[in-house]
Amino acid sequence: MKAKTFPQMAVQLGKLSLKNPVMTASGTFGYGEEYADYVDLNRLGAIVVKGLSLQPRLGNPPPRIMETAGGMLNAIGLQNIGVDAFIEEKLPYLRQYDVAVIANIYGESYAEYQKVAKKLSAVKGVHALEVNVSCPNVKKGGLSFGTDPKVAAMVTRKVKEETDLPVIIKLTPNVTDIAAVAAAVEKAGADALSLINTLTGMSVDLKSRKPHLKNITGGLSGPAIKPVALRMVWQVVKRVAIPVIGIGGIVNAVDALEFLMVGAKAVQVGTANFINPYATTDILEGMQNYLQDNNIKDINKLIGTFNAGGSSCSG
Amino acid sequence: MAKNIFIGEILRNEEIRPNYFLMKVQLPDSFDEPRPGQFVMIRIAGLSEPFLGRPISIYSYSLRKSFVEIEFLYRIAGKGTQILAGLIKSSQVEVHGPLGGSYEVFPEKENIVFIAGGIGVAPLSLLAQYLCKNVCLVPSRMNFYLGAQTAKEIVGLDKLTRLCYNIQICTDDGSQGRKSLVTQAFAEDIKKYDPANTAVYACGPKGMMKALAGILGKGKFACQVSLEERMACGTGACMGCAVAVKDKQGDVAYKRVCSDGPVFNLADVIWE
Ligand SMILES: Cc1cc2nc3c(=O)[nH]c(=O)nc-3n(C[C@H](O)[C@H](O)[C@H](O)COP(=O)(O)OP(=O)(O)OC[C@H]3O[C@@H](n4cnc5c(N)ncnc54)[C@H](O)[C@@H]3O)c2cc1C
Ligand SMILES: Cc1cc2nc3c(=O)[nH]c(=O)nc-3n(C[C@H](O)[C@H](O)[C@H](O)COP(=O)(O)O)c2cc1C
Numbered sequence: 001m002k003a004k005t006f007p008q009m010a011v012q013l014g015k016l017s018l019k020n021p022v023m024t025a026s027g028t029f030g031y032g033e034e035y036a037d038y039v040d041l042n043r044l045g046a047i048v049v050k051g052l053s054l055q056p057r058l059g060n061p062p063p064r065i066m067e068t069a070g071g072m073l074n075a076i077g078l079q080n081i082g083v084d085a086f087i088e089e090k091l092p093y094l095r096q097y098d099v100a101v102i103a104n105i106y107g108e109s110y111a112e113y114q115k116v117a118k119k120l121s122a123v124k125g126v127h128a129l130e131v132n133v134s135c136p137n138v139k140k141g142g143l144s145f146g147t148d149p150k151v152a153a154m155v156t157r158k159v160k161e162e163t164d165l166p167v168i169i170k171l172t173p174n175v176t177d178i179a180a181v182a183a184a185v186e187k188a189g190a191d192a193l194s195l196i197n198t199l200t201g202m203s204v205d206l207k208s209r210k211p212h213l214k215n216i217t218g219g220l221s222g223p224a225i226k227p228v229a230l231r232m233v234w235q236v237v238k239r240v241a242i243p244v245i246g247i248g249g250i251v252n253a254v255d256a257l258e259f260l261m262v263g264a265k266a267v268q269v270g271t272a273n274f275i276n277p278y279a280t281t282d283i284l285e286g287m288q289n290y291l292q293d294n295n296i297k298d299i300n301k302l303i304g305t306f307n308a309g310g311s312s313c314s315g
Numbered sequence: 316m317a318k319n320i321f322i323g324e325i326l327r328n329e330e331i332r333p334n335y336f337l338m339k340v341q342l343p344d345s346f347d348e349p350r351p352g353q354f355v356m357i358r359i360a361g362l363s364e365p366f367l368g369r370p371i372s373i374y375s376y377s378l379r380k381s382f383v384e385i386e387f388l389y390r391i392a393g394k395g396t397q398i399l400a401g402l403i404k405s406s407q408v409e410v411h412g413p414l415g416g417s418y419e420v421f422p423e424k425e426n427i428v429f430i431a432g433g434i435g436v437a438p439l440s441l442l443a444q445y446l447c448k449n450v451c452l453v454p455s456r457m458n459f460y461l462g463a464q465t466a467k468e469i470v471g472l473d474k475l476t477r478l479c480y481n482i483q484i485c486t487d488d489g490s491q492g493r494k495s496l497v498t499q500a501f502a503e504d505i506k507k508y509d510p511a512n513t514a515v516y517a518c519g520p521k522g523m524m525k526a527l528a529g530i531l532g533k534g535k536f537a538c539q540v541s542l543e544e545r546m547a548c549g550t551g552a553c554m555g556c557a558v559a560v561k562d563k564q565g566d567v568a569y570k571r572v573c574s575d576g577p578v579f580n581l582a583d584v585i586w587e
């Protein structure tokens with residue numbers, strides 16, 4: 001038997017160097033602490049923290065979640081402690097770890113995005129910003145920023161003005177042409193893209209004739225959205241030159257590898273953490289095993305090796 | 316690293332009343348001794364539906380020679396619990412826990428009052444068990460008010476009769492015990508209890524706990540309640556299981572049932 005060599009897992013996302021391509025998805029891993037009992041945070045490619053806004057946010061009234069076929073709907077309403085409390089109370093904890101910390105930010109105006117970005121750029125321990133232009137739960141802003149290529153580009157420009165950190169724009173799938181939005185934010189200076197955020201959906205309780213979520217609509221996540229996410233990542237990587245991070249329904253190594261194959265440089269694991277708190281490291285180990293079994297020495301050798309073959313027209 | 320996700324083997328899963336089940340699960344002895352009020356997230360390993368775990372209170376705990384046995388008392392409420400109910404002896408379930416905080420106990424208080432509606436008996440029963448075994452409280456100090464719509468929904472009595480002397484049973488239709496709401500039965504007895512020397516614990520439907528809040532009034536009795544909300548992670552990460560409570564300044568705050576609770580002070584809970 002041939003001795004197996006340990007595959008090279010590091011990836012480079014523009015200026016951002018990651019130990020490996022497995023990161024956590026915003027809103028599904030708290031501020032890291034919540035999972036430190038389960039996962040050695042040092043082993044992660046990056047931790048993306050819960051979306052941060054300028055002021056603390058109360059969030060939506062309950063019920064906020066509902067299970068649906070192969071996934072779940074959520075309408076958390078971006079409950080978070082606010083950027084200042086994050087810097088004071090949560091960041092010192094994360095600094096103890098040798099892991100890239102990516103702050104996911106949210107604003108209801110350009111000025112708010114800018115203020116949050118500026119505060120996070122002035123402190124040690126934040127390695128990149130991920131700009132949520134896509135949260136479907138909040139009535140003001142949210143959806144509108146990410147659905148119009150021009151507005152998305154403007155947010156990108158405004159945030160870039162305030163920071164030297166790599167800026168990742170997180171795209172919403174609730175659009176007709178995601179590649180057009182991707183191209184617009186790339187032109188506006190985005191360093192990387194992450195996609196997808198949740199798909200807007202709803203669920204009805206037959207007995208009470210009411211929605212299951214108090215907010216009526218919510219964001220769909222989990223395995224149910226993976227095919228949509230994969231298709232969108234594929235469409236976007238064909239269109240842009242900046243690195244793309246694949247997100248959506250990844251629960252195991254095979255899912256993650258599919259995203260890399262179609263061209264994502266890294267992946268984020270979201271809802272899977274809820275059903276398996278070890279999901280991130282399980283996925284990482286599964287990817288390493290796959291590379292070893294297939295004698296691939298470097299993860300980068302797999303990225304973008306997808307062979308589309310025949311026609312790409314469905315019907 | 317915490318290792319609190321286990322594969323358990325079902326030793327027993329019986330319908331004790333129509334739609335009410337008692338499940339006994341064997342777990343490795345590394346499963347921590349639960350504190351009363353704690354719960355587990357239970358899933359069927361490898362199944363994609365139900366996708367998320369379901370929170371279920373720990374009803375009893377026994378440490379055997381080289382393993383642990385825990386019991387759950389549950390009601391079929393929908394898809395997930397329906398599938399649980401269909402599992403046969405020696406099938407496997409994934410058990411994540413024990414999770415959440417616990418009831419604060421006051422061994423020095425003269426009276427311990429439990430008020431349970433329906434399946435709410437489950438966490439309170441573990442509390443009574445704990446008070447007997449770990450705090451050596453005498454059964455005569457424990458007063459249990461157990462209510463349900465009809466006799467068919469009165470569950471958990473066999474265990475309770477071994478733990479408490481004073482048990483009052485109430486049903487809406489009088490088919491077992493008194494024909495009254497459980498909160499009403501307690502309200503009639505309230506003069507028997509000195510607020511300063513009584514600890515009240517309650518778990519049941521929202522309507523019951525809201526009524527209880529009205530009966531207990533402002534701050535006279537210390538009352539802890541177990542709340543329920545749909546959950547995804549069970550560990551405090553997703554903010555999905557929020558309930559509205561008053562914070563220190565008296566403003567509305569959303570707390571997580573899984574990690575800030577499931578036990579809350581009744582006086583802090585904001586009802587719709
Ligand atoms: C900390 C905690 C401890 C619990 N302990 C027990 C227990 O010991 N025994 C028991 O029978 N049940 C308990 N529950 C309630 C139990 O979790 C729900 O009945 C169960 O999740 C319903 O799942 P389902 O798939 O069967 O129903 P679904 O199809 O998900 O829903 C059916 C109905 O139940 C409601 N529901 C769903 N999840 C919850 C929930 N978590 N809390 C309240 N209502 C819910 C839905 O709104 C719906 O009306 C507990 C809940 C919590 C939060
Ligand atoms: C409970 C919950 C909360 C989320 N909160 C945020 C958030 O604050 N900011 C954000 O950009 N995305 C948020 N998301 C979206 C996820 O980061 C991710 O894009 C999406 O869930 C799809 O990935 P998944 O299928 O692996 O979960 C949230 C998702 C869930 C399920």
Ligand code: FES
Nearest residue numbers: 547549553554573
């Ligand atoms: S269930 Fe996720 S925070 Fe409580």
